[in-house]
Amino acid sequence: MSLVPQDDDSAQSALRGALALRYNTVKPFLSLLGETSALDAATGGARILAGVKKLPALSPLKVGEKPLLPREIDGTLVPPHWHQAVYANTELPEGTVDRDAYVV
Secondary structure, eight states, X not given: OOSSOOOSOHHHHHHHHHHHTTHHHHGGGXXXXXXXXXXXXXXXXXXHHHHHHHHHHHTTOOTTTSOBOGGGSOGGXXXXXXXXXXXXXTTSOTTOBOHHHHHO
């Protein structure tokens, strides 16, 4: 079973890859995002809020030295249309996670 299905919509896939390049733009706000009460407004968002609160811990990782593994993230928070960007970055070793795409 593949984590990344064949993506027929290559333009959308390319767009998500380009958005992942904006990681350095969102990085300074990661800790603030987990502190906002707006994310705590809906009980159904508890899992998302828990995931957001873990994002700042991913920032200091040197993914070039120790790539992020699927077990280190909550894969249920990755929408299917983001699987290509998160799990199949050709510039990273196979079976690793693109931290920047996951965060964005």
